[in-house]
Amino acid sequence: MGKPVEPLNIGIVGCGFIIGAYLETFPKLDAVRLVAVADLDRARADAVAAEHPGVRSLSVDELMADDEVQLVLNLTIPAAHAEVALRALAAGKQVYGEKPLAANSEQAATILEAAAEAGLTIGCAPDTVLGTGTQTARRAIDDGLIGKPISATATMMTPGHERWHPNPDFYYLPGGGPLLDMGPYYVSALINLLGPVASVIGAASHTRDSRTIGSGPREGETIPVSTDTHVTGVLVHESGALSTLVMSFDAVATKASNIEIHGETGSLIVPDPNRFEGDVQLRSLGSDDWETLPVSAGYVDASRGIGIQDLALTEPGAEPRASAQLAFHSLEVMESVLRSAHSGQSITISSTCARPEAVPLTELSVHA
Incomplete structure (x- = not known):
């Protein structure tokens, strides 16, 4: 660059x-x-x-x-x-x-x-994957700290956005739901960490036909639900690693980590992919404790828009890290999970993308 x-x-x-x-x-x-x-x-x-x-x-x-x-x-x-x-x-x-x-x-x-x-x-977007949280985890994987990656879990549990959003209707219409709303953060992170996806299989449920708005001028108003509100998918990465994805607007809370990556010789706890920073924890085979890894990669103190800076610094002809190809592949993966949930069949992903180039530890230069 x-x-x-x-x-x-x-x-x-x-x-x-x-x-x-x-x-x-x-x-x-x-x-x-x-x-x-x-x-x-x-x-x-x-x-x-x-x-x-x-x-x-x-x-x-x-x-x-x-x-x-x-x-x-x-x-x-x-x-x-x-x-x-x-x-x-x-x-x-x-x-x-x-x-x-x-x-x-x-x-x-x-x-x-x-x-x-x-x-x-x-x-x-999302460009959250370019921050120090996901990128430090990426560095740990690339440096072999967990051995060959075998699997991952990615979990997002919430009772639903109608509790706080004054106009939450679109979250519960086709094209909404927890997977298409929050999934881009998790799927993009998994692709950055483990590479593109070859096939998926999914299951989904729809537990309530209505939701009650909990804040704003429409508080107390009931809105219809016409999309799946709890989605589970298994992503088979081209590398052979398996990621289990759980996205829900039906659960109360979870103590599960946002993302965990498991390899032959270690496991990683990866911070919230909706944030740019956070501690990455490693537990090595034979160890009794988790250790917090030092920040070793990513844009420091990044926030929304760092993907545009990365694009501006990309050499002509090369793909930016937060690329449209990655976004397209992520979208096809999520749509395929939903299609699989209703067909009961595994679906082969027709697109692919390059695993984005890792981000070295980079301080931002502020305008003079």
């Missing part, structure tokens, strides 16, 4: 809740520069621009046509991800999107095809 002479100019489409996390990160990054924002609600874009000197508020059409914008950060709702990405690519701009890459793998495939035809780079 080499540092660009000038920062990559970013234009954001979508000024909803998630933009705040990116706006906090950009001042830490010396390889990117925010120059413009746009939203269908122009007032929201105006408000962001007013608080950030040098950032212009534009319409979506104006932002797509603006020659200063080199990369479009797509923070729209998932249903609009494909449309916005395709418009940006058609305008000759690189794209980095919030997860998922698109609402489904068919739409995501059109994005990959358009980018290849245009010779443009696409990146996609």
Whole structure:
């Protein structure tokens, strides 16, 4: 990787809740520069621009046509991800999107095809896997501290987002549910740790037909549930390792680790893949205790948006670590788990991706 002479100019489409996390990160990054924002609600874009000197508020059409914008950060709702990405690519701009890459793998495939035809780079969240938590675990595996990896478990248990989210309807509609909502963090981490997935088999359940909103102006309102709310899958990695994935909106709590990796000579506890940092613990064969490993890899003090910095520093022709190919493969894996849950059949994954390059221990350079 080499540092660009000038920062990559970013234009954001979508000024909803998630933009705040990116706006906090950009001042830490010396390889990117925010120059413009746009939203269908122009007032929201105006408000962001007013608080950030040098950032212009534009319409979506104006932002797509603006020659200063080199990369479009797509923070729209998932249903609009494909449309916005395709418009940006058609305008000759690189794209980095919030997860998922698109609402489904068919739409995501059109994005990959358009980018290849245009010779443009696409990146996609989650970029949490680039932080010191997952990357220190990756370093431990690559250094042979657990021997040959055999299996993994990845667990996310919660009673459901309706307890805290004021408008949780979409979590319980087709395209929602615990796997498609939170799974990208876990599946992306497992691919970074163990490599791409060859096949899956899944099972799922739907325990309640309605949920009650627990906060906000709609508190007490009942909403329908029309998607699976507890999903279990077994991912067979190309390496032969087996990952067991459990994603639930039906459980009260769990003491299980977010991710555990087990090898022939040791086991690792990997921190929450929805976070950038956290302790990695190792228990070696014959040891009576877990030891906390020193931080040895990853972007230090990273936060949402570090994937854009990584993209900006990627050599031309190479894939960024938070790549669209990884996002596409993860999406197909999750969709296939759900299809398998209803068919009862193992499903072969048609796509693959390179295991992303490891991140060496890297301090961020703050803008002067």
